[in-house]
Amino acid sequence: MKQFVIPELGENIQSATIVKVLIKPGDVVQQDQSVLELETDKATIEVPSDVSGKVVEVKVNEGDQVEIGQLVFTVDADGAAATVPEEKKEVQPAPVVETPAPAETPAPAAAPVTAPVIEEQVAAPVPAAPVVNPPAAGPKVIPVENQPPILQNAAPAAPSVRRLAREIGVDVNQVKGTGPGGRILLDDVKLHSKLMHQQRNEVQHISAEQHQQPLPDFSKYGDVETVAMSNIRQKTAEHLSHAWHTIPHVTQFDKADITQLEEFRKSYAKTAEKFGVKLTVTAILVKIISSAMKTFPQFNASVDMQNKTIVYKKYFNIGIAVDTEFGLIVPVIKNADRMNIIEISKEINALAEKARNKKVGVADLQGGCFTITNLGGIGGTSFTPIVNSPEVAILGVSKGSIEPVYINGKFEPRLMLPLSLSYDHRIIDGADGIRFLRWVIEALENPMKLIIEG
Numbered sequence: 001m002k003q004f005v006i007p008e009l010g011e012n013i014q015s016a017t018i019v020k021v022l023i024k025p026g027d028v029v030q031q032d033q034s035v036l037e038l039e040t041d042k043a044t045i046e047v048p049s050d051v052s053g054k055v056v057e058v059k060v061n062e063g064d065q066v067e068i069g070q071l072v073f074t075v076d077a078d079g080a081a082a083t084v085p086e087e088k089k090e091v092q093p094a095p096v097v098e099t100p101a102p103a104e105t106p107a108p109a110a111a112p113v114t115a116p117v118i119e120e121q122v123a124a125p126v127p128a129a130p131v132v133n134p135p136a137a138g139p140k141v142i143p144v145e146n147q148p149p150i151l152q153n154a155a156p157a158a159p160s161v162r163r164l165a166r167e168i169g170v171d172v173n174q175v176k177g178t179g180p181g182g183r184i185l186l187d188d189v190k191l192h193s194k195l196m197h198q199q200r201n202e203v204q205h206i207s208a209e210q211h212q213q214p215l216p217d218f219s220k221y222g223d224v225e226t227v228a229m230s231n232i233r234q235k236t237a238e239h240l241s242h243a244w245h246t247i248p249h250v251t252q253f254d255k256a257d258i259t260q261l262e263e264f265r266k267s268y269a270k271t272a273e274k275f276g277v278k279l280t281v282t283a284i285l286v287k288i289i290s291s292a293m294k295t296f297p298q299f300n301a302s303v304d305m306q307n308k309t310i311v312y313k314k315y316f317n318i319g320i321a322v323d324t325e326f327g328l329i330v331p332v333i334k335n336a337d338r339m340n341i342i343e344i345s346k347e348i349n350a351l352a353e354k355a356r357n358k359k360v361g362v363a364d365l366q367g368g369c370f371t372i373t374n375l376g377g378i379g380g381t382s383f384t385p386i387v388n389s390p391e392v393a394i395l396g397v398s399k400g401s402i403e404p405v406y407i408n409g410k411f412e413p414r415l416m417l418p419l420s421l422s423y424d425h426r427i428i429d430g431a432d433g434i435r436f437l438r439w440v441i442e443a444l445e446n447p448m449k450l451i452i453e454g
């Protein structure tokens, strides 16, 4: 008889909620077959089995809150079809990750502030990939689509160091090794854990502050319904609160005259169709922003206040806020600077579709340097987006509309696109903010700029 227990699910994840149980007594399970759907505070993931055999007893139900290491089911390993094909032992399925997504933010001021959340936040780190460490067979990593499994770059560490990391909930792959050749030492793991706790306390402190004021009893005034926040919503709220509290935001507004660009977009529509895409202003902006970040490297940076350093990134990954029925998701276009606008359009379409079909993987949501949030397809004249920490700037796009513009002594109807650039004033000064935005606007108004300077 063998047992399947809840495996490790990633750094800082101690428990999860069972969304679906995919097996029942009498079923024959194979190793690597998905047996559970779990919702953690980071994502919804499918968990593969590390045992094979005939299911004898299932100890959990949908909706249960389960802990790492908790018994889920037992199998009779001698049961039918318990053998695992060789190739299956090596390749594990990519997890299906559902909408680990951010969402609209409660406006901190009168303005409708919205902002995306994602990865690498100091506050709520999303694990590099859902990691499943079956208790018996040592650490295993489920590869995420388009991303090599972490084990390919396994951190150099002795088994005792790995064991300590596992026991105290540290992802050893995230630890910076200070031993010979970058080897990870016990002290490195302890220091990493200490820093994680400090960061968590900081966030809890912020969250606690926000929850200090109890709500009044609304039922005194009429009918109410109270609904529990999902884990993802809680983390989203924490992340946005963290970004709002730690980043001194400034939002700079301006408008681009896109009359000419719109004519070009329309005239090029048929050609774009041949490539199977629709040429949109969002795709053009992705290209422009990735070029602007080369001219203004402080917009492609992150602030590390703990070490008093600024991290400048040499890659250009742009997150696009996508509105889905499950909430806001921000997939990331990797190396946008190396793509042409047709390729960027294809990538936006593919990622937006994946996001809307709940098929987006954690890797699709990570590694962003700058976010674009285009609400103009819906409407609005301006808004103040929240910087997607640890990024330092975000561009909000509102609805382009025809306006009278005074040119050469008379008013002319021009298509004007309102832009809102929010940035982190710790490392971006006001003058740099408007220089960046003007650069973007000039590139929209005169695409030759991209060819010459981009």
Ligand code: CAO
Pocket (backbone or CB within 6 Å): 103, 104, 105, 113, 114, 115, 116, 280, 281, 282, 283, 320, 321, 322, 323, 324, 328, 348, 352, 373, 374, 375, 376, 377, 378, 385, 397, 398, 399, 400, 401, 417
């Ligand atoms: N001004 C005027 N019209 C705009 C526009 C703008 N800023 N942006 C898009 N449009 C138009 C497009 O031209 C298109 O019109 P046609 O159908 O007539 O050609 C229509 O709106 C729909 O565009 P689209 O959504 O298909 O394409 P897109 O590349 O412009 O946008 C995406 C893609 C993913 C950004 C968008 O679908 C989306 O999800 N937007 C919402 C993002 C969001 O929720 N942000 C909030 C984040 S903070 O909470």
